[in-house]
Amino acid sequence: MLLYASVLLIVIGLYGLLTNRNVIKIILSLNVLEIGLNIFIITVGFLDLEEAIAPIITLQQRASVIVVDPLPQALVLTAIVIGVGTTAIGLSLAKKMYDKYHTFNLDEMGEE
Amino acid sequence: MKKILAFIFAITLGVMIILSLSNNELFTDFGDTNHYDGISSGYITSEVGGDEEPALVPVNIVTGILVDYRGFDTLGEVTVLFVSSIGVALLLGVASPKRINLNFKPNFMLSVGSRALFGVMFLTGIYIVLHAKTSPGGSFPGGAMIASSILILYLSNDTFRTDVSKFKLGKSLAASGFVLVGLIGLLFTGEFLANFHPFIMDTILVLIAIDVAGGIVGIIDNFLTEERV
């Protein structure tokens, strides 16, 4: 279920990215796409078993206990922090655009 | 017309993703992954790091991957955050900064309550960073929580500005300290960012937390200041 929901989130984010003409809305769509992508990458490493646990175990237990895949989680952890960086850069660009054109709409900017 | 095209394009992408997921031998079904065949099993049993003592292997495997086995990736990621913080400062920074006047007068309860909340959030951030090896969390959320506690102070007082230059200094020192710790590993064992002493991992965790906190506080301060008229 969550796999299909994440694919739908990616589709919705891409549609918003292609159709919106408002800068803030474009950055919002990018964030929606990013959340969907993060859930998708996590589902890749998920084990749907009762005995599978989160990857926090001591070294002695590691041979006997089944854990979910820790590698996608580490990759998503870095992706979230980088997402803040890209959002901050995009919003500061939007702020500069507003200072110059007094609007967020890309179509109205071109008329000047 | 443009919207219909965009709709068709997006739906096609979604259908193609779902079609490529089903009946694919390289890509297992949901909840049926077999990662014990791949590189992850090396991380889980800590074969990748060589024959290590139990004291050197963190209980939280994700922290182990981030700081030890894939420490070089984390160094690049810290650099990205550093560069984005510099980019925001370049776009929004001004010569003589002053707080944006939001016409927002916090009442007594809000200003006192947020100051009490500041202490709790700051200490929780430090706790999460220091216990990253044994409990969920890690240095990224810990550093972000420290930055959020500073943000609370910004909201509690209309004229408050933190000493950003100290955070900038801490951010730069932490990023260079990360490389320095890697070079220490290179010097002693011949591998960059080698994990040969428990102290190494603790140092890297604290340095990442300082770097993340400094970067995010710098971004928030740039968003809340403007040119003094």
Added chain:
Amino acid sequence: MSEFLASLEFINYIEMVVSVLLVVLAIFTLTMKSLIKSVLFLSSLSMLSVVSFVLLKAPDVAITEAVIGSGLVTTLFVFTLLYVHQKERDVS
């Protein structure tokens, strides 16, 4: 009674509800006319994705998303909109 509750497999129902709500909130985020409402729906979408991360057994990612995605990103959006509001008031 407790055996009956255990046989229902609650976790699957939670997963279904979270999946549907994720999609609904994403659609709300992109269709709201007012920008501040969109931003608040993005914040709640982020918060729900935290629940999905917990269901997928990724506590580290859940904590990071709760602090960063739902807290800091929302404040950055709100600061930008506040700045614009301030400028509009200065002009008029």
